[in-house]
Amino acid sequence: MDTILQLINTIVNTEPFRAILYIVGMIIFVALNAAYLVLMERKVAGHVQLRPGPTENGPFGILQPMADGLKLMTKQLLIPDGVDPILFRIAPVLVMIPAIMGFVTIPFSDSIAARNMDIGILVVFAFATINVMGLLLGAWGSRNKYAVISAARVVSQNIAFEIPMLVIVVTMIMISGSMNLHTIVSQQSGGFWNWNLLNFTASPLMPAAFLILFTCMLAETNRAPFDIVEGESELVAGPFIEYSSMGFGLFFMGEYANIVIGCSLTTILFLGGWGCPFGLFPGIHWFLIKLYLLIFTVIWIRWTFPRTTFYGLLNLSWKVLIPISFVNLLITSAMLKVF
Amino acid sequence: MSAFLERQTDETFVLNLGPQHPATHGVLRVKLLMDGEYILAAEPVLGYIHRMHEKMGENRTWIQYLPNTPRLDYLHALAYNQIYVNAVERAAGIEVPERAEYIRVITVELNRVSSHLVWFGAFVMDLGGFTPLLYAFDDREHILDLLEELTGSRLTYCYFRFGGVSCDIDDNFITGTKIFIKRMRERLKMYRALVTGNIILIKRIKDNGPISEEMCRKYGATGPVARGSNINFDVRKHEPYSVYPEFDFDVPVYSECDSMARYMVRMDEIEQSLRIIEQALEKLPDGPFLLPKAPKVVKPPKGDYYQAVEAARGSLGMRIVSDGTNNCYRLKWRSPTFSNLSLFGEACQGMLLPDALALMGSLDLVIPEIDR
């Protein structure tokens, strides 16, 4: 699989073709993921709750996303009176485009990466933050006070959880010595004892750092148990209440695309990227296996726990996650100095 | 409405938790005066499902009113059957054979377990955890299957008759109930691990919605709402009826007065109901299940009668005024949820909206019972 793609790469290595190939590939990957992750969520939810989930459309419900997509596209695109014309229309785009752009620097395997930048991590986080702005602009442009209240909450939630996430990422950069995602993964090659998750020579709190990054990733993408946005304002559906049909569809796809980016980052930083746990046959298949195991865990968590309150969420971030991540940073820098 | 209009200033707005709402479990409308995110005042508006059950009692004979009783609170329907049948039997002097009384207690307690299971699932679903709802409904299916095999209906049972019950229980039912009790005890352990011990849920309902003891007494709240606020009153122990004095069970009382206390009271009550069913199955006597000479036409003598029963939601009361004819003159239900809801207006002042919804969930409201 890897060699075939390498062959294709060398044949079509002239710049325009390579870029176009990657653009088309990324968009197809994101679109397929966004569609089929919805199905995966419904099936996992069903089996956790002792029922089968969608089964009518195609065997095991394989064609269900097609039916959902068709339904969303044929609904009427309602634009309420008096909304801000530019902001209302641009907001879903602002949420979707950074999610796709975030895939630019993520290495799926040794040779499959759109661009191998030396500031890879920074690019991903730069794009991820635009997502929050998209939600806020959409809510403001909807001319609905409940949407503005929800969006204000989303912004404060996102800011509160960006801080521990970035502190952990800084810790990992310190350990690897470079921001290039390819280098970070290459340093974890070998068996699973080389993975950053079990890198106790750098810091004894590594598993805790993994948990903190995972939790922050859940909160950034507004997934349960932190889905105040979607569920808690039970009267009003959050910042995208005025959106219908494809506008809502784009927000939804953006959320699942963000989950995929978050899980890929966690795999790359902690779980060794495309490496095999026993060092035998590294390749893109291991990356995908680890990615989908993490996404399964995200869905599994959603259907097990109730929602936290808004103040509980902020308390968790400011009083628990930030102190522990700073302590981890100090310990790591001390141990790196010593060893 | 005028009270609300007086308190409105430039900083506040009125929010309508409308009749259609996923969290109110029925058609309840609550008008909320809010200051940003905080609730300043709340006023429930009732009457969206008023079906004139009390008036229907005046137009039907005593036997014809029986199918109306389970439709008031469909989740604990057999208690409503029991209170009506008990009241008329005491008034008319009809004796009930012992086996029938034991069968009544077994089925009422099974129904109480199923009602608490629905409350449990719906409460945790309001807080955002969707899975325990389906596990609770899986357990409830077993109860419903047992009762369907016995009576023929799954939800609104018209099973009791004046002088006993309408058909006897058989060995199938007894073995099925014993298997169910064993299974339910395992499931209660699972619920404790999955839900009660969960740190997110604990943070959500501990210290949420404090209802003090005097507030309970002021508004007449009964049932798990009062028992979670340190008031030790259970009609089955303090004003016993039927064969309850023969059973040995505890009444759970917690004194923290928050939603966690009300939650724990109901979970403990499930365990106590299972104990009662076990003891009743052991002591079940032989005999007729319906009085052999059950009267075809029931005419209680002239007078005013009252009966109280412990329903899943609180102390249920019924007042019958009879004038000696075939129809009753006046029928009045004392619905426990009505009194429980009336303290919501005062208890939710100053709370955030999601906390107020958690409080409403812990009160266990069934709106058709309020509006009758």
Add this chain to the structure above:
Amino acid sequence: MIDYLKEIFYGLKSLFVGLGITIKYFFKPIVTVQYPHETLEMYPKYRGHIELTRNEETGQPKCIVCGMCQKACPSVCISLDGEKPEGAKGKVLTSFILDFTKCSLCGLCVEVCPADAIVFSKRYNLASRNRDEYIIDLLKRLEDKKR
């Protein structure tokens, strides 16, 4: 400080316990019945709408047209009619209409009938777009069943 760390530790442990329970149920078989493809059989005492029974020897419905069911019904949904043929002792049933839009399945008519002529059927699959389909002609149903 110790309390803070203890709370974090026990809280985290409770989360993992919860996850363990859900994954255990993920691998168990499903308990639901896929309705149109599989159906359940109703219990013998199940209460569908009422129907008439037939006397095995004479082939006629057992109903003696006494009208007790009509008087006992709280919702006034039974209307029956009979006539007395020449030289016979009792009445013969000519029409028995059940207005199922009002019936509450209480069973008082079944219990009060002196001739055991009414029983509950097992029909639960009664969806329709037309209110007239719920005014059920029970005599006609009995004759259709004979054929």
